[in-house]
Amino acid sequence: MDLKNLTIRKFHQGLITKEFSAVEAVTEFFNAIDVEDKKINAYLSLDKDGALKQARKIDLAISKGEDLDLIAGAPMAIKDNILIKDLPATAASKILENYKAVYDATVIKKLKNSKAVFLGKTNMDEFAMGSSTENSAFKITKNPYDLERVPGGTSGGSAASVSADMAIGALGTDTGGSIRQPASFCGVVGMKPTYGAVSRFGVIATVSSLDQVGPITKTVEDAGIIFNTIKGKDNFDSTSFNAQYNELLNPDFNRIKKLKIGLPKEYFIDGTDEYTKKEIQKAIDKFKNLGFEIKEISLPHTKYALAAYYIIVFAEVSANMARYDGIRYSRLDSLKEHTNKLWDIYFKQKGGGFGFESQRRIILGTHVLSSGYYDAYYDKAQRIRRLLKEDFDNAFKEIDIILTPVSPTPAFKIGEKSNDPMQMYLSDIFTISLNMVTLPGISIPVRKFEKGKELPVGFQLIGKAFREEDILGLGQYYEKN
């Protein structure tokens, strides 16, 4: 099997024409993981038994001539903050080291219904806080294009697993770029859906008003296939919503060709490195040559987005992390004897269980929410959030899609930014606004990049709310031409 060029679509063809069986495919992927993951460290845990069991069911269904969904049998990697019943769900934190999920997240339930196969759980920044996957309590994931560099974060393990052909597709979560930035760094496709398009039930919450689950894949078409499977309203997530989609799997390219593209001048400024600028220009030129109408637009409050974003992140993180108190989910082994002192358990669990970045964010969140500071920080940030949304609303009166870089630089070196939180936070500058204003965004590699020789760069397409069809359609048109 040629895992390198295998997409979900090709996999499905191979499976139903009996070119290979689901069991053969899964075995092939685990062989690849055995070799490659020694270098890459994308996975935190594997589920060989579960994956083979599911594959056998699919082979049985094929032998009976049953109809299969496009995604049936597709070997996938799942970020470790998404619950799969009976498998570890550590969120890459020591505080959940011994925790196993007791039920399936809704996205997992939907994928299981479509008979997808889960190879294992992938590495990430602890509780999805970071931009490089270096904040994992367990291992450092390497970028498949350059082993001295980070894969991006926080879904770094998911992006690296797809990039290194150790999964056909993956799920990540995106709070401020955590799907799109690692996809860009690892030369793969990653999409953050509109807030509300996908249920977060069974997904470990980081920043509840920003988090979304989305696909990481080799092609835009595959991202559409996974999104089509996981989307939709869920009774267990009251923010979820059934939007109307007509062409997720079959874009109407005659419609797509007429979309107007906007380039926000605030995203094409000094501070982006020259290599990235050149690559992004190639994407813009390609759209121009394909005959698209492209115009400059303005999103005037962009410079305030990062500060407002991090205030909201810190505040909601401090609330969401309070639950890992050692009582309900998991307790550090060192505290097993301390069962009679509640206060001891709280303080030692959180002091010993959370990594430094998590503690820094919890403390900052506690500060911005504390009495007397609410108006200056959290309330102010929410007002800026409204201004950002108005910027996008105004821009979308003139154009249909916005094109920007994903990150101001390609993948940086391991250790390069880990001691400087402001530098790390600034690497999210082009992705965070979308989460603040709820919009969907996709990161697409500008072109094919060569592993070991060049660093990949992705461009970002931003669509109107619940218009994933536009960015997926335009992305496919770009890929095919």
Add this chain to the structure above:
Amino acid sequence: MAEINKETLEYLAQLAKIELKPQDETKLLKDLGEILNYFKQLKEVDTSNIEPMTGGTFKKNVFRNDVDDLRSEINATAKDITDAFPEKENGFLKVPPVFEQ
């Protein structure tokens, strides 16, 4: 927006119930100072007439009937959930005494 000193840091850690490692405190103070300083730029923006955007959704209230009709949608029993607690007794979550400190 006041600066954070050692005393405030320890107070915040107390509120957040985190036992800080003494060697982390200096680095934390420096980082917190830099990050809060970065936030000061928001003062430039006049937001007095702007309605706060309080979440990611524009939906108002989402109601459902108060009946047990969703249980079949979760593949876990109450026992699965209580079994996962670090300490349990007879199917209940066991918590150390709350009023003895």
